[in-house]
Amino acid sequence: MVDETETQETQLVQEQAQAALKPENVRQMKIAMVTLATCVVEAINESDNQFEQRFVKLLDKAYHNYRDNSDADPQHVLEVIHWTREMLQGWNPVPGRKESIFGDGQGESEAAAE
Secondary structure: OOOHHHHHHHHHHHHHHHHHOOHHHHHHHHHHHHHHHHHHHHHHHHHOOOHHHHHHHHHHHHHHHHHHHOOOOOHHHHHHHHHHHHHHHOEEOOOEEOOOOOOOOHHHHHHHHO
């Protein structure tokens, strides 16, 4: 027989898990993951200036793989991949070029070069 304290603890854990999966919490977790990945790429790119370019090519391959070969809905995965690319390169297909997350003018200089 399960005692009342154990039942309350189980219920509390379930409520916390449901709260963590609220859309705004999921969005914030995706933003955090993208920001961390972008910072790592930028840091490595400082010593290997071709790293970001190679990384973005891999992102593109991963995006197409998940989009074309997923059994489940890949919406969240595709968003994280897209947002990472956007943060790195300052590119969004809807509004076009913009400044990268690091404010280095990368997006603007690329737009001027076109």
